Amino acid sequence: MLNIGKLQVNSNFLLAPMSGVTDYPYREIVKKFKPGLVFSEMIASRALLAQNSKTMKMIKKTDNYLSAVQIAGCDPEIMAEASKICEDNGADIIDINMGCPVKKVVNGYAGSALMKDEILATKILESVSNSVKVPVTLKMRKGWDDNSLNAPKIAKIAENSGIKMITIHGRTRCQMYKGKSDWKFVKNVKSNVKIPVLVNGDITSKENLNQALKDSKADGVMIGRGSYGRPWIFQELFSNKKKFKINNNYKKQIILNHLQLSLDHYGKDIGLKSFRKHLGWYSKSINNSNEFRLKINQCTDEIILKNLINDFF
Numbered sequence: 001m002l003n004i005g006k007l008q009v010n011s012n013f014l015l016a017p018m019s020g021v022t023d024y025p026y027r028e029i030v031k032k033f034k035p036g037l038v039f040s041e042m043i044a045s046r047a048l049l050a051q052n053s054k055t056m057k058m059i060k061k062t063d064n065y066l067s068a069v070q071i072a073g074c075d076p077e078i079m080a081e082a083s084k085i086c087e088d089n090g091a092d093i094i095d096i097n098m099g100c101p102v103k104k105v106v107n108g109y110a111g112s113a114l115m116k117d118e119i120l121a122t123k124i125l126e127s128v129s130n131s132v133k134v135p136v137t138l139k140m141r142k143g144w145d146d147n148s149l150n151a152p153k154i155a156k157i158a159e160n161s162g163i164k165m166i167t168i169h170g171r172t173r174c175q176m177y178k179g180k181s182d183w184k185f186v187k188n189v190k191s192n193v194k195i196p197v198l199v200n201g202d203i204t205s206k207e208n209l210n211q212a213l214k215d216s217k218a219d220g221v222m223i224g225r226g227s228y229g230r231p232w233i234f235q236e237l238f239s240n241k242k243k244f245k246i247n248n249n250y251k252k253q254i255i256l257n258h259l260q261l262s263l264d265h266y267g268k269d270i271g272l273k274s275f276r277k278h279l280g281w282y283s284k285s286i287n288n289s290n291e292f293r294l295k296i297n298q299c300t301d302e303i304i305l306k307n308l309i310n311d312f313f
């Protein structure tokens, strides 16, 4: 159980925002396994203001499930306007991205670059949290690099600005995805604020979940890549069974359901293409998966693809 402002969330295991992964079909699939919240992909705040159909599709509300929309940008007013649009379109939470390390984003002074400019970061935190009624949360890294580990300081600023929960990915921006997520560092953030703090990075099993919670003293976890090809990880982490195993027929049903959601959401061409990476993850470490992947990467017909899935799984 997690209290995010006025929102009560039933589980403290949340699905992390991931560009190109946590789209509407993925969130619909993951919600079956009851994470506390699902997060959208990061959405550029300027794109939200234009309200074009591609962007509005990205913020499509996960049906009957608590969902957060994550926004990115560097202009406090545009970020505020964008968050209102998300709220009007059903977002239960607005999350601010201060963690994205990619050049295209940080060169525009958004994402983790904001951690280098505490004045601008403060303006954005205040402006967004004052503009919507739903809770506003923040996701960031430890800092820009090892010489500027200012996440605890920004967390305090965020709390004073009305932010209701903070997630820390235990790496610096300059680390990108190298090394290991530093769960122990998150303790410094946790002890600096009263709002819930989540630990994120490299959590993939019950064992390392328990270790991450112990090391960080965090109130919950956010899981990203650990859900690739196993959206049931959220159920697995709750299960008392030593060896959790998903029933094969159910797994096949989930995969076919995911494919259909993808086709319905994007149409045939993009739907099939964007689903291939998920099929790659679903089939990983199963016998003959290389051969299967070769076949699916060439397949452009949904009926043939469904038959291939039926045969393989």
Ligand SMILES: Cc1cc2nc3c(=O)[nH]c(=O)nc-3n(C[C@H](O)[C@H](O)[C@H](O)COP(=O)(O)O)c2cc1C
Pocket: 016, 017, 018, 019, 020, 021, 041, 042, 070, 097, 099, 100, 139, 169, 200, 201, 202, 203, 222, 223, 224, 225, 226
């Ligand atoms: C493909 C991919 C896309 C990501 N996109 C976002 C994003 O849009 N917003 C964000 O805050 N973090 C993003 N992240 C970072 C994840 O949310 C998470 O912080 C990171 O992957 C570490 O957690 P994990 O080890 O559980 O994956 C992305 C990560 C990956 C691998």
